[in-house]
């Protein structure tokens with residue numbers, strides 16, 4: 001396949017706003033850089049001093065490391081870098097006042113609230129891309145389901161041919177859980193002419209995916225896909241998932257808190273046949289939880305809008321191992337900060 005233009009610069013600029021809000025929140029509302037008077041702190045010590053729960057701490061601290069204002073000792077303890085010291089009162093030429101010119105910005109104030117509350121104060125309207133028992137989901141309302149699904153269509157059209165090229169070529173079955181537009185399934189079926197697939201998502205989302213399938217068939221002329229794909233509406237958190245040889249979780253784990261990711265990994269392991277593989281397409285934090293910046297900015301955006309964040313490959317591997325799956329060494333970059341990783345059922 002010919003390499004195509006990577007659109008990552010656009011998504012970097014888009015998400016930088018969330019990182020900026022974290023910086024102002026850290027300097028002017030949470031006083032992160034005043035916490036080190038007795039020396040470096042472990043991640044959990046800093047988290048406790050800032051009174052943050054797990055998710056906001058895993059959004060804020062890696063972000064500040066990626067901005068190079070926090071750094072790590074050889075033992076992995078955190079402290080302000082030379083640059084970061086200019087965000088503490090210790091240094092007269094500090095930029096606290098300058099950064100603080102933005103401290104009343106509504107986006108910053110709301111970010112502070114969300115950090116301290118692990119999400120918005122009012123979650124009664126649900127979260128984009130999330131359907132669970134806590135609140136009505138926009139993914140179950142025809143208008144918002146269409147809006148959010150079509151919002152991902154351009155990205156899916158761009159990334160899905162690259163992902164499909166790297167997924168295993170088999171004659172078996174692909175289960176695309178929370179598959180959204182369906183483009184990842186369509187592209188994979190197009191490359192695996194004897195294979196079948198299930199696109200699993202909420203009913204209103206699948207209505208949109210069915211229309212997009214017609215567009216894909218018109219574009220490729222591959223009529224066989226219509227007979228090889230099943231659209232299955234359901235709740236991946238509670239419904240039985242079909243047995244499969246390959247399971248794709250694309251932009252899925254990052255919408256959910258850690259405990260739900262662990263439960264989903266268990267459910268996915270159950271639906272895999274022996275020898276079957278779980279493939280994840282996502283953006284990953286460094287295992288050292290200190291960047292890269294595009295991933296921490298994306299994590300901040302997801303923290304703002306969903307129940308999740310960006311996770312490291314190591315965090316994914318630990319869920320897979322807990323679910324009895326064997327992580328594979330596969331690390332394939334795709335585009336737009338995304339990559340693939342995989343695990344196998346013995």
Ligand SMILES: C[S@@+](CC[C@H](N)C(=O)[O-])C[C@H]1O[C@@H](n2cnc3c(N)ncnc32)[C@H](O)[C@@H]1O
Nearest residue numbers: 129130131139178179180201202235236250251
């Ligand atoms: C961020 S989108 C990812 C879509 C697609 N995999 C992609 O990469 O473009 C997350 C998807 O999860 C679906 N979803 C959320 N909660 C779900 C649930 N409980 N059961 C099934 N699907 C769910 C949403 O409807 C949405 O299509």
